[in-house]
Amino acid sequence: MIELVDVRKAFNQGRPNEFWAIRGVSLTVDANRVTVLKGPSGSGKTTLLSMIGCLSRPTAGRILFETQLLSGLPERFLTAVRRGTFGFIFQQFNLIKGVTVLENVMLPAYPLGGPRRRLEARAHDLLAQFGLAAKAGYRVEWLSGGEAQRTAICRALVNDPRVLVADEPTANLDTQLSRDFMGIVGDLRAAGKTVLLSSHDPEVYDSPVVDRVVEMRDGRLAGG
Amino acid sequence: MxxxxxxxxxxxxxxxxxxxxxxxxxxxxxxxxxxxxxxxxxxxxxxxxxxxxxxxxxAGAPEIVLQRMVAGRHDLIGEEHIARIGQVRGVQTKAGRLWGYFYDPAVKANYTLMVPPDREIAPGDAIIGAGIARTRGLSAGDYLTLRGSDGKAHTLRVAGLLDARSELVSSDLVLVAEPFFRAFFGIPAGQYTDVALRVRNAQEVRKVAEKLTLLLPDTRPILRDEVLRxxxxxxxxxxxxxxxxxxxxxxxxxxxxxxxxxxxxxxxxxxxxxxxxxxxxxxxxxxxxxxxxxxxxxxxxxxxxxxxxxxxxxxxxxxxxxxxxxxxxxxxxxxxxxxxxxxxxxxxxxxxxxxxxxxxxxxxxxxxxxxxxxxxx
Incomplete structure (x- = not known):
């Protein structure tokens, strides 16, 4: 489904502080599977996830989604692919403070301009599915950590993406909430989603719902 | 949508x-x-x-007002001047006007005394603007006393007030009869403050003013457009x-x-x-x-x-x-x-x-x- 061919990523290229975060990664991510990128901090997990999710472009190499070459797309098209294909759950959840849970969930769909009634119904369905129906009108800063994460999951799913990308999703959760999260990941896989996670939490990479663990170190696949 | x-x-x-x-x-x-x-x-x-x-x-004012100047100062204009205006082609009507400012030290305000061309006022009567009525506390039937050019007090009976709708221009007006005005300011018969001229064709106003300046070199025409400006x-x-x-x-x-x-x-x-x-x-x-x-x-x-x-x-x-x-x-x-x-x-x-x-x-x-x-x- 997603294929990376000798992908490299440099920051501050050509400057004295040039740094290569990814140094030639080739990888295939299968559809309808849960794949975890495992590795210590600084190993390049987040950088690789951001390139796969069209948040940034590789300095060299190719990234293909099915047959479409993503790495060469201009920003506008990259945004369209990101919006329609990928849903993101960030480490800090990155919800917009001061606005309601419902509005946060609907935000990724605004640029699509669909009918409001349909969008609201979809957001309410998702919130109900994740046990947040009663919190739809709450401001996000009033939510607990677990509720904030489930809100972030609803937001990631609102455009019905095929791939869910989660960067260190359990970093701010306790053990029970981390297990709950992996339970949700299992449900998403069962619903036909492809899930790509980055983590160095054993609750994640040792979870029975995970199909494949890819280990990274110093910008390369371990042993690669 | x-x-x-x-x-x-x-x-x-x-x-x-x-x-x-x-x-x-x-x-x-x-x-x-x-x-x-x-x-x-x-x-x-x-x-x-x-x-x-x-x-x-x-918009209702005359197109041209003609004032007589003496050594650059506004002076009264006589009937002989008015008669000569009749020779200028394009002038529809001409009428001598009688008006003058009066400083009332009692309330430290300037009034404009005027003889209205279009209404008769009985000698000794006055019709006053709303501003004066307010400032002096006057209403119809009261008396208004002003000191004339002869140094004597002249008393006027307030016969009425001017319409409040025209207050922007009539606030300080005192309308009086011609004999009273002449006696009050000491203006002899046949003399006027200035002359109001109506010109039939608006395009001709400047030309008429030009002709008047040539015909009566001691006068100054004031155009309505200039006042507006x-x-x-x-x-x-x-x-x-x-x-x-x-x-x-x-x-x-x-x-x-x-x-x-x-x-x-x-x-x-x-x-x-x-x-x-x-x-x-x-x-x-x-x-x-x-x-x-x-x-x-x-x-x-x-x-x-x-x-x-x-x-x-x-x-x-x-x-x-x-x-x-x-x-x-x-x-x-x-x-x-x-x-x-x-x-x-x-x-x-x-x-x-x-x-x-x-x-x-x-x-x-x-x-x-x-x-x-x-x-x-």
Missing amino acids: PIWLQRQKYLIDFTLASLLRRRAKNLGLLLVYALIVFALASVMLYTHALRHEAAHVL TYDAIFNWRQGVVAVLLLGAILAFVVFAWDKASGLSAEERREIGILKAIGWETSDVIRMKFWEGAIVSLTAFLLGYLAAYAHVFLADAALFEPVLKGWAVLYPRFALVPTVDGLQLATLFFFTVFPYTVATIVPIWRAAITDPDTVMR
């Missing part, structure tokens, strides 16, 4: 929700902004309405004075608004990153900020302008009246006819709404073109 329109609606909804998050700060900004628009619009509306009123009043200049000047007074406040607001609109907080930068990461395009972010600037400035403009309209036309411009109206003692009380000058409205709109909206968009441009992956770090 078309997708494009629905997108704008979503953006506006989100912008409003965003603005409400910093309610106190944004409401404060809106109020100060509206206050500035209110002050500027009040001055503009008031002076424009006054000019309009003056033009309206002068003088009024314009006076009101423009007064408008300028108020604008200068307001300049400090406006500058303070500009600095404040620029800082508010153009400064992006770390929180705002973070939010832009999040929006881009979850699928918003750079143009969506810029449009959202455009709507933010437009909503704040348009609301302030509408609030300020409507308040100014009410202030000027419903509350008689109570705040700026003394500076803009200019009369000293005999302030006329009158309701201005509401008029709005399209160009003035457009100018105010351009100088208030446009800069704020631009100031909101420019810094966002720089923030919005950064890579969305910053939120991953």
Whole structure:
């Protein structure tokens, strides 16, 4: 489904502080599977996830989604692919403070301009599915950590993406909430989603719902 | 609803929700902004309405007023002059007028005494303007005593008051009979203050004035258009004075608004990153900020302008009246006819709404073109 061919990523290229975060990664991510990128901090997990999710472009190499070459797309098209294909759950959840849970969930769909009634119904369905129906009108800063994460999951799913990308999703959760999260990941896989996670939490990479663990170190696949 | 329109609606909804998050700060900004628009619009509306009123009043005035000059000073004009005007082609009617200023030390105000050309007043009677009636506490049947040119006190019976609707021009008027006027000012029969001329063809007014200057070199023709221009200049000047007074406040607001609109907080930068990461395009972010600037400035403009309209036309411009109206003692009380000058409205709109909206968009441009992956770090 997603294929990376000798992908490299440099920051501050050509400057004295040039740094290569990814140094030639080739990888295939299968559809309808849960794949975890495992590795210590600084190993390049987040950088690789951001390139796969069209948040940034590789300095060299190719990234293909099915047959479409993503790495060469201009920003506008990259945004369209990101919006329609990928849903993101960030480490800090990155919800917009001061606005309601419902509005946060609907935000990724605004640029699509669909009918409001349909969008609201979809957001309410998702919130109900994740046990947040009663919190739809709450401001996000009033939510607990677990509720904030489930809100972030609803937001990631609102455009019905095929791939869910989660960067260190359990970093701010306790053990029970981390297990709950992996339970949700299992449900998403069962619903036909492809899930790509980055983590160095054993609750994640040792979870029975995970199909494949890819280990990274110093910008390369371990042993690669 | 078309997708494009629905997108704008979503953006506006989100912008409003965003603005409400910093309610106190944004409401404060809106109020100060509206206050500035209110002050500027009040001055503009008031002076424009006054000019309009003056033009309206002068529309019935004679096209040319002829004054006799002696060594550059206005002097009385005799019947022989009036007779010679008849030789000028284009003059429809000519009539000698009797009027003069009178300073009343009792109330420190100037009155205009006048013999009306179109109504009979019994000798010893006077019809007075509402301003004088208010200042002197007079009503019909009371007596008004003024000291004449002979040093003696002349008493007039107030026969009536002038219509309050014409107060803008009649506030200081005292209409008297011709014999009283001549006796009071010591003007002999056959002499007039000036001569009012009606000219049939408006295109010929300047030519007629030219001919009069040649025919009667000791006279000065005053054209109605010139009077209008003088009024314009006076009101423009007064408008300028108020604008200068307001300049400090406006500058303070500009600095404040620029800082508010153009400064992006770390929180705002973070939010832009999040929006881009979850699928918003750079143009969506810029449009959202455009709507933010437009909503704040348009609301302030509408609030300020409507308040100014009410202030000027419903509350008689109570705040700026003394500076803009200019009369000293005999302030006329009158309701201005509401008029709005399209160009003035457009100018105010351009100088208030446009800069704020631009100031909101420019810094966002720089923030919005950064890579969305910053939120991953």
